[in-house]
Amino acid sequence: MMQITILYIGRDTEITIVMNRLLNARPEWKGICVCTDEEAMSILEAQDVDLVLLGNGIDLDCEQVLRKRINELKPNIKIIQHYGGGSGLLYGEIMSALG
Amino acid sequence: MSQFILHKENTRGHANHGWLNAHHSFSFANYYNPERMHFGVLRVLNDDLIDGGMGFGTHPHDNMEIITIPLAGAIAHKDSMGNSAVIRSGEIQVMSAGTGVSHSEFNALADEQLNLLQIWLFPNKKNVTPRYDQQTLDVEARHNNFQQILSPNQDDAGVWIHQDAWFSLGKFDEGFQTEYKIKKAGNGVYAFVINGEVTINGQTLSKRDGLGIWDTDSISFKANSADAEVLLMDVPMEL
Numbered sequence: 001m002m003q004i005t006i007l008y009i010g011r012d013t014e015i016t017i018v019m020n021r022l023l024n025a026r027p028e029w030k031g032i033c034v035c036t037d038e039e040a041m042s043i044l045e046a047q048d049v050d051l052v053l054l055g056n057g058i059d060l061d062c063e064q065v066l067r068k069r070i071n072e073l074k075p076n077i078k079i080i081q082h083y084g085g086g087s088g089l090l091y092g093e094i095m096s097a098l099g
Numbered sequence: 100m101s102q103f104i105l106h107k108e109n110t111r112g113h114a115n116h117g118w119l120n121a122h123h124s125f126s127f128a129n130y131y132n133p134e135r136m137h138f139g140v141l142r143v144l145n146d147d148l149i150d151g152g153m154g155f156g157t158h159p160h161d162n163m164e165i166i167t168i169p170l171a172g173a174i175a176h177k178d179s180m181g182n183s184a185v186i187r188s189g190e191i192q193v194m195s196a197g198t199g200v201s202h203s204e205f206n207a208l209a210d211e212q213l214n215l216l217q218i219w220l221f222p223n224k225k226n227v228t229p230r231y232d233q234q235t236l237d238v239e240a241r242h243n244n245f246q247q248i249l250s251p252n253q254d255d256a257g258v259w260i261h262q263d264a265w266f267s268l269g270k271f272d273e274g275f276q277t278e279y280k281i282k283k284a285g286n287g288v289y290a291f292v293i294n295g296e297v298t299i300n301g302q303t304l305s306k307r308d309g310l311g312i313w314d315t316d317s318i319s320f321k322a323n324s325a326d327a328e329v330l331l332m333d334v335p336m337e338l
Contacts, residue, residue: 012199015159056161056199057226083221085161085199088143092126092136 001028004098005048008033008082009040009066010055015085019055022087029094037066044073051097053082101315103300104138108307111146118153122146124291124309138289138311139336140262143219146307148212154205160196164220164260166249167192167204168268168330170293172213178202182231190235191248193258197227216291216330221338222261223251232258236268245269245279245331265333271297271322279331280317287313287336295327 006029008019016033023031032049034040043049052070054063067079080097083089112123112130123130124144125137136142142163154175167174173187178194179201186192194200206213234257240246245267248257257266265282281288289311290297292304298321299310312318313336320329 010161012159012161014201015161015199018159056197059226081162083142083161084163084219085159085196088127088219091129092131095131096133096136 003028003030004050005030005032006051006053006094007040007043007049008053008055009035009037009058010082011035011057012055012085015056018086019053019082019090022090037062037069040066041069041073044070044077049074049077051094052077052079053093054079055082056085101300102313103302104311105302105304106135106309106311108305111307118150120148122307137221137338139287139313139334140221140223140264140338141218141289141332141334142221143217144289144291144309145217146214147217148214149206151206151211151213152209155203157201157203159199159201160194161199162222162225163196164222164262164264165194165196166218166220166258166260166266167194168216168218168248170214170216172211172215173207174213174215175205175207176202178231180229180231184233186233189238190233191258192233193231193249193260195222195227195230195261197222197229197261200229200231216293218266218332220260220262220264220334223263223335224261227261234258241268241270243269243271243275243277245277263335267331267333269329269331271295271327271329273322273325273327275327276319276321278317278319281315282333283335284316285336286333287311288318289332289334290318291330291332293328293330295322295324297322297324297327297329
């Protein structure tokens with residue numbers, strides 16, 4: 001079974017903990033969840049990531065900078081917005097993003 | 100020329116967890132159908148039956164407008180903003196999750212099943228300050244009338260949300276006909292039949308069927324049964 005690596009970036013610690021649990025509950029997903037952009041960039045520099053989920057609390061200016069930095073570092077990574085903060089939409093978002 | 104999409108009741112996603120019997124009009128949780136991802140900004144329409152005393156423990160939400168309409172029974176709600184409330188049939192609850200909020204939802208009654216509609220809309224602005232509201236509706240005002248229960252405006256009828264959306268509920272006598280005018284150019288209407296049988300723009304709909312209509316400025320409506328009850332969700336079609 002191919003495992004895909006998903007990096008979640010959000011500002012709310014509690015939601016980030018939940019996302020970590022949800023993403024790692026499925027054997028086909030490996031979830032890495034962080035609250036800061038610098039942590040996210042360090043992970044992206046150190047390992048392959050298939051999909052980036054942008055979570056709550058990232059303001060528009062930060063989001064634009066973050067998207068630019070990720071695209072410059074790893075132009076093939078898909079970046080999508082995660083809505084809802086929990087499990088309701090997560091599976092559909094990831095399935096849609098990965099086709 | 101108007102366009103439409105018909106979602107028959109028996110084509111909805113279904114998950115029976117024992118204490119929770121859920122039907123999903125759009126992809127939700129483990130139900131994934133790429134043809135059923137959203138209707139405009141309407142992302143979730145869940146029709147949940149919850150056993151007495153059971154419910155959802157504390158869980159987070161963000162960046163979503165969450166509307167709960169109990170059809171039968173009562174919900175006990177508690178959230179991280181300090182709200183603790185019971186919402187009953189005839190009331191509506193709204194939560195703008197914004198930057199993040201945690202809440203729990205339980206059937207407030209031990210010996211009665213709870214039936215609720217939970218509806219999630221994408222917000223028109225991300226990372227807003229979370230807010231909560233609930234309102235008691237004048238149920239009589241929806242007799243042979245589409246009663247507005249939600250809008251984008253704080254000073255308008257019903258609750259308000261961070262989206263250019265309007266919801267209306269109506270309960271109709273058999274044979275009653277009317278026209279609904281869409282509130283904003285570019286919006287479409289998703290009609291969900293709570294009870295009975297109706298005809299909307301020539302499509303006959305039964306209990307729990309859904310019909311999405313767009314590229315029009317109004318829809319025609321006729322009640323075909325004495326107990327016809329419909330929720331109209333007038334929502335932007337552009338994400």
